[in-house]
Each structure stands twice: as C-alpha cells, then as structure tokens.
Amino acid sequence: MRSRAQAALAAGPPPGPARPGFWRSPLRGPWLTGVFGLLLLVGVTVLFVTGLLSYAAYNPDLAPLNDQTPDKGWLGFYLFTWPTSPYWLYRLTQGTHTVLGVVLVPILLAKLWSVIPKLFAWPPLQSAAHALERLSVLLLVGGAGFTFVTGILNIQLNYIFPGSFYVLHFYGAWIFMGAFVVHVAFRLPRAVRAVRAGREHQPESGSEEAAGLVSPNPAPPTISRRGAVALVGAGSLALFLVTAGQSVGGWWRRTAVLAPHGRDPGTGPNGFQINKTAASSGIRPSDIGPDWRLTVRGGGRQVVLTRAMLLALPQTVSALPIACVEGWSTPDQDWSGIRITDLAALVGLGTDTPQVLVESVQRGGAFSSVVLAPNQARDARSLLALRVNGADLSADHGYPARVIVPGAPGVHNTKWVGRLTFGEPA
Secondary structure, three states: OHHHHHHHHHOOOOOOOOOHHHOOOOOOOHHHHHHHHHHHHHHHHHHHHHHHHHHHOOOOOOOHHHOOOOOOHHHHOOOOOOOOOOOOHHHHHHHHHHHHHHHOHHHHHHHHHHHHHHHOOOOOOOOHHHHHHHHHHHHHHHHHHHHHHHHHHHHOOOOOOOOOHHHHHHHHHHHHHHHHHHHHHHHHHHHHHHHHHOOOOOOOOOOOOOOOOOOOOOOOOOOOHHHHHHHHHHHHHHHHHOOOHHHHOHHHHHHOOOOHHHOOOOOOOOOOOOOOOOOOOOOOHHHOOOOOOEEEEEOOEEEEEOHHHHHHOOOEEEEEOOEOOOOOEOOOEEEEEEEHHHHHHHOOOOOOOOOEEEEEOOOOOOOOEEEEOHHHHHOOOOEEEEEEOOEEOOOOOOOOOEEEOOOOEHHHOOOOEEEEEEOOOO
16 A cells, blocks of 8 residues: 555656646746735734624623624633724724625635645645645635635625524634634745745746746736736725625715615615514514513513603614624614613612613514623613604614614614613523
C-alpha cells in the first residue's frame, strides 16, 4: 500500500486541476491576491465587529428568553448592556453589517478565484505542518461560505437550513473568524509586500513568491489586473446600490430591489415595513378583539387593563424607527402610548424600574416573549404604543398594543402584548 502511494506521488499530479498547466489565467499572482486579501481584511473585520454588536443588542445575558445561542461560554466575554442612546445605534450597526456582507461577496469570490490553484496543490499533504495549513484553509473557505450564505438567506427571508439561524450563524462566524485570524497572521506580510511591489512585478511561476499562483503557461490576457480589480469593485458597487436602500431609507428605498423589505410597504399611517404579519404569528381576531386585556404584574401586585383604560392614561409620543436583524429599517415613526415606567408605577414600583418580561399573545414564531433591561424600561421614550402616526395600530403592526424601545432590535419591540411582568426572573 505504501509503495503504491509513493509510486503515485512520484508519477506526478493526475490529469486535471492538480497539474500546474491547468490554470492558465495570466491575472493570477501575488499582487492580485494581495489586493483582494487586504480589502477582505478591512471588510471582514468591520463585518465581524458589527456582528458581535448585533448579538450584544439582544442582551443575551439578561435572560434565557433573549439568548438564541445556548452554551456560548467564553464567546460571550465581551457582552454589555445595550444602550438606548443614540436611538439609531442598532439601525446603524446592523445596517452596516448586512449591507457590507452583501457588498463583500464579489471580493470574496474574486479572492477565492485568485487562489484556487493552491487548493489543488500536489501532493495534497506534504507534511504534518502542511496538513494543518490545509485544514485551516478548509475551515477558512468553508466558514466563509457558510457564514455569508446563511446571512444572505436570512436577509432574503428565505432561510432553508434546519435549526435556528441565530445559532448556526453565530457559531459559523466564530469558526470562520478563528481560521481568518490564523490565515492573516501567516499571510499578511506576504500580501503587503506583493501589493507594494506593484501589479507590474509578476514573479516567475517557479519562485517561492509565486507559490502556485502564477501559471507556467499563461494564456493571452484579455483584461489587465487593474481592470479585474475595477470589475470586482463595480460588482460590489452594484450590490450596494440595490441593497443599501433598505437601511438608508428615503428615496433610496426604491433602489433596494434585492431586499424584500426595501419595497413599498403601502401608504397611510401604518404604511411601513414589518417582519411578520398577524396571520403568520397565529393571531386570531378573538386574541386582539374587545376581550383583549393587558395584565401588568410586579412588586406583588397585579392590574388588568382594557385598551380603553390604557387610552385614558397619560399618553406620550416618541419618534423612533424600527430596525431589523435582516438589515432593513423604517424612518422615524410617531408612536403614542404609555411610558413603561408609568405602567410600572401602576403596580407600585418607583422610578427605579426593574427589568420587564414582555409576553405576546402570538402563538407561533421566535421572540414571542423577551426581557427588556432596566435601562430600556426606564428610558422615557420606551412605550407600550397604542397608536402610530396619529392612527390606531394595524393588526400587522401589533394592535391593540406593542412595545417600542429606542435602539432595540425589531424583534424586541414585541407586538400584540398581553402581559408585562416587572422584576421577576424570566
């Protein structure tokens, strides 16, 4: 068996992509690979940081209800209580995360194209160190593909993998970033040298610097290396133009043809985006009809309120957007309702409002219940909203009552609220 393997190695690579002459593009080389690598270094770093912030925005350490990624362990070392000011913070960080994730796709594909001959290097395993390097590349390529694909599927609301998006995307991103850091540590100096040397300095195919990137028998060029970079940049720009509108808003929203929530949501006071309808959440007319009641509990007391009773309480107006994990956001809407602190006062709680468990009457889907942190409950702009833009909430926007909190992810602005419980473990 061993002699047969040695004979196969001695015979050289088999026909196909393992042979040096198989890949003939004259563009491949250290300069092009280095340019794409440095672009990804900046882009992926921003992407990862904004992804970590997105996870922190859910306040996962506050209560198990908020945490869709169990057993995160030390991966949650950086978590902090998500602030309510500036109120547009989550809109900015998550919009950046999703738009950048789409924009980086052409650069990622170009980088993979530029190094694909190295993936078929012969012999496949040359030593134990080489085997570890190949494993790190496998984790890097596989992790990048998995993380980008799951993120884009979630943006498109067409997620088809089994299990929770949050769990798969979270752990997939950490695996990808671990391999990415190792790869950068070994390759960054070489990439910087290649870019500094310039695109005209193309080393010989047999040199260590070329290392399987430069073809020994290149085909005639049909485009320059500068043209290849410009072509990839144009692809990223095009994706930006047809995606960013869902986060930027205004007239830009009309350009978001690749973002389902970037399209026209209708007109009127309730004419703005939603991520789930009443029907998809199992809401029946009887759940939100005249018999609906809000139960407020805390401090050993409980009060039950009808919608008419809530409307009779002092009303406050807050101008706040809704920003979703898929990257879309609304302009500021004028919400009117009762401050959460005023509801806490109904059960005898003072100004030091504790955390609050918010429960919806919905029957299906994730985040039917969430826990808001004390700083969120105490913010004067945090409301149990009854109306929006001068009109009653529509059923799809959470009638008869919903929570609206500055800076919170959209799914924490719970719709069809049936119970608020202050200060008790969730």
